[in-house]
Amino acid sequence: VKPFTRIDTGAFFGFLAVALDVFGAHGLKSKVTVDTLSSFETAARYQIYDALAVTAYHG
Numbered sequence: 001v002k003p004f005t006r007i008d009t010g011a012f013f014g015f016l017a018v019a020l021d022v023f024g025a026h027g028l029k030s031k032v033t034v035d036t037l038s039s040f041e042t043a044a045r046y047q048i049y050d051a052l053a054v055t056a057y058h059g
Contacts, residue, residue, distance in 0.1 A: 010055030017047035 021044040028037060 006055055006057060010051045013047060013051035013054060017044050017051055020044045020047065 021041065024037060024040040024044060028040060032040070
Protein backbone atom coordinates (compact mmCIF):
# COMPACT_ATOMS: atom_id res chain seq x y z
CA VAL A 1 0.00 0.00 0.00
CA LYS A 2 1.54 3.28 -1.06
CA PRO A 3 1.28 6.24 1.31
CA PHE A 4 -0.93 9.15 0.36
CA THR A 5 0.81 11.91 -1.53
CA ARG A 6 0.05 15.62 -1.43
CA ILE A 7 -1.85 15.28 -4.71
CA ASP A 8 -4.02 12.48 -3.30
CA THR A 9 -4.74 14.43 -0.13
CA GLY A 10 -5.41 17.68 -2.00
CA ALA A 11 -7.72 15.90 -4.43
CA PHE A 12 -9.64 14.32 -1.55
CA PHE A 13 -9.99 17.67 0.23
CA GLY A 14 -11.12 19.28 -3.04
CA PHE A 15 -13.72 16.56 -3.64
CA LEU A 16 -14.95 16.93 -0.07
CA ALA A 17 -15.22 20.72 -0.44
CA VAL A 18 -17.24 20.47 -3.65
CA ALA A 19 -19.49 17.75 -2.21
CA LEU A 20 -20.17 19.79 0.93
CA ASP A 21 -20.80 22.93 -1.11
CA VAL A 22 -23.34 21.11 -3.28
CA PHE A 23 -24.97 19.64 -0.18
CA GLY A 24 -25.20 23.10 1.37
CA ALA A 25 -26.63 24.68 -1.77
CA HIS A 26 -29.24 22.01 -2.41
CA GLY A 27 -29.79 20.04 0.79
CA LEU A 28 -29.60 22.68 3.49
CA LYS A 29 -31.06 25.71 1.76
CA SER A 30 -34.62 25.13 2.96
CA LYS A 31 -33.68 23.75 6.38
CA VAL A 32 -31.40 26.38 7.94
CA THR A 33 -31.27 30.14 8.37
CA VAL A 34 -29.52 32.43 5.90
CA ASP A 35 -26.75 33.14 8.43
CA THR A 36 -26.10 29.44 8.98
CA LEU A 37 -26.03 28.79 5.24
CA SER A 38 -23.62 31.67 4.76
CA SER A 39 -21.30 30.22 7.41
CA PHE A 40 -21.49 26.80 5.78
CA GLU A 41 -20.63 28.26 2.36
CA THR A 42 -17.67 30.13 3.87
CA ALA A 43 -16.39 26.91 5.44
CA ALA A 44 -16.70 25.08 2.11
CA ARG A 45 -14.78 27.88 0.38
CA TYR A 46 -12.00 27.68 2.98
CA GLN A 47 -11.88 23.92 2.44
CA ILE A 48 -11.19 24.54 -1.25
CA TYR A 49 -8.37 26.94 -0.34
CA ASP A 50 -6.97 24.28 2.00
CA ALA A 51 -7.08 21.68 -0.77
CA LEU A 52 -5.15 24.00 -3.08
CA ALA A 53 -2.59 24.79 -0.38
CA VAL A 54 -2.01 21.12 0.45
CA THR A 55 -1.58 20.30 -3.23
CA ALA A 56 0.79 23.21 -3.88
CA TYR A 57 2.95 22.80 -0.77
CA HIS A 58 6.52 21.76 -1.59
CA GLY A 59 8.03 20.82 1.74
